[in-house]
Amino acid sequence: MLIAWLVFASSAVAQEPSRSDDMPWVAVSKDKKGFVLEPSRRPFIPWGFNYDHDTDGRLIEDYWDERWPTVEAHFGQMKRLGANSVRIHLQLGKFMDGPDKPNEKTLDRLTRLIALAGKERLYLNLTGLGCYHKADVPPWYDRLTEKDRWDAQAHFWQAIAGRCAKSPAIFCYNLMNEPVVPGGKRKSGDWLGQPFGGKHFVQFITLDQQDRPRPDIARQWVHHLTTAIRAKDKRHLITVGLVDWSLDRPGLTSGFVPARITADLDFISVHLYPKTGKLKEALDTLEGFAVGKPIVIEETFPLACTPRELDEFIAASKQHAAGWFGFYWGKTPDELRRSRTIPDALMLGWLELFVKKAKAIGNSVHE
Template sequence: MRDQVETRGWPLSPSILATLTVAMLATTAALATPPEPAAMPRIRVSDDGERFVAADSGRVFVPWGFNYLGKFEHLAEDDWDTPEGWRKVEDDCREMKRLGANVVRWHLQFETFMDGPDAPDAAQVGRLKDLLKLARANGLYLDLTGLNCFRLKRIPKWYDDLAEADRWKAQARFWEAVAGACAGDSVVFCYDLMNEPVMGDPGPNDHPWVGGELGGFHFVQRISNKIAGRDFKDIAEAWVKTLVDAIRRHDQETPITVGVIPWALVWPGAKPVFYAPQVLKHLDFVSVHFYPAPGRIEKEMTALAVYDLGKPLVVEETFPLGCTVADFDKFVDAASPRVDGWIAHYFGHTAAEHRAGARPTEPPVAEFLEFWAKKKSTVVGR
């Protein structure tokens, strides 16, 4: 019995042939397996408290990207459990990266993640972990904004019925679940406690907790709807501390902020409530939402200065909603000396798709997306 195999004139023993076969199979498997994405350094606030830096190198990091809900008038979380829905998220992440984004602000819906006051949905928390992997694969950091109740019909009745203290406990449980899933993952740029929180007694025809309706979504939420003579700053501090403590039980590193309406733009001279000194000490940086308008750039810069408080300042929502792209460009140039990060909007369609009729068609979204991709080099650098 021969103990060698003739191959192209060279005798190969069975053991050598087996070794070569294993090596070839391993090489084939390696080629079929996508390479691991490059490591993403954790982003932190610099030691002097004035900017963001990469934790490993100290290199300055300027957040630049998009708010993302999914395609227009739709929430990605509605169908991110389906193959088609998840493919859409994958496609949009690639497109946002192509447009120059390094950060995507994702609005986590309360009802997606909570089945009861103390009952996070384990499957949805698992899907959040998938989102972290997807973001890393595209080199995108995540601004995870929580507690959203954008659609009235989806807000659980049990949640609306909770008194303030119990509502805060449910919100803290939400953040514990999110932070527990994300702790140790450097792809999370920050946690934003809530989008545009407010305080005040609702009117007779108002929803008890949410308002700010736009396009069928409610973007503003009360943290207290019975003030009862309390100081707004005291309420804000107690609420912020409750949620920050919940996050820090699981994640000691990721920066925390809260995205606010710049009331100083509405009422000149108004002082921040969620960024009053007693509240700011619990937060790592300042986030404000600015939508510039023609002819008021001086007023906008005066309002922006109110939020320049010795910590990094991010314009976390912005878009030429009521102005031209040219006007918007002037706003960015005027604000950039104060601002440490910019997050605009992506509506789930490419510039070409918007030009072909994808909504919204006004304002000129296609023109804006092309502008935003180019503007990064002058504000952030390459």
């Protein structure tokens, strides 16, 4: 299996045109198990980073104006490490001044970021509707009803898609990071999950389940937002970033059951962090997301396992997964080697693994 995969991956190293405006477009393969570059139809394996904040924990919209050269440097570093894709997390409060009023200045900066991605020949996974810093969430947004909030989210995505539709440097639109349909009723304005490291990565798409099946709510929400995007962009791929507890199993669930919410999605994105001694459990979970569309492990990291175990997990996950994203926050391996902190040691172990795996996968779009 591994030999066959390496043969497959080597074909992704094909020389493509070097001009950014001639980057191949990414599409789903005919067998719906992976991705290809168009028009060549050569295989494309997303191998990249979540660039979700800098070393100080700041989100990209908080520093891309005054520290644009830093963003440029980080994109160059990610490219040299072997990435062909970068996941960017866009915050709704920075892009919307009102329920139906996009912020044109922020959209202009996004347009510049897309140009940078094209220059570096990196494909962007644009994950939207972020509310990671609770203090930055507009009060008007939290006061909206479910219907009005969904409509505001649709306006957000139409503004983004309107700027991105013509760029081949976009890999996909990710509707939201880790959305959840609650069971029962939440208090008014309580749209965010518990923070992790000071950031709210989980978000609820309704505050009141009423008598509706949770997967039905999730499916309707996905349909509402994909319809809004398709009004502006009929080509780029659409996904949503699912927590690993989305499967229809006993215990905690998100309501986003893969088999029931993917009709309007082009591929599945799942966030999996394998644990020491429980690699098979993580692989079994991954298999549960195999519902006839490509799967991308959109977040993974040696958070609860060793880099060696993560290496084993990635190798074994190829049976179902067609792409992988880890993390990069702006410190190069050389900088990390000079550090003596545990977090930097974890990141160094991950980046060394990333570079090794990148050489096997092949950087799909060359200069």
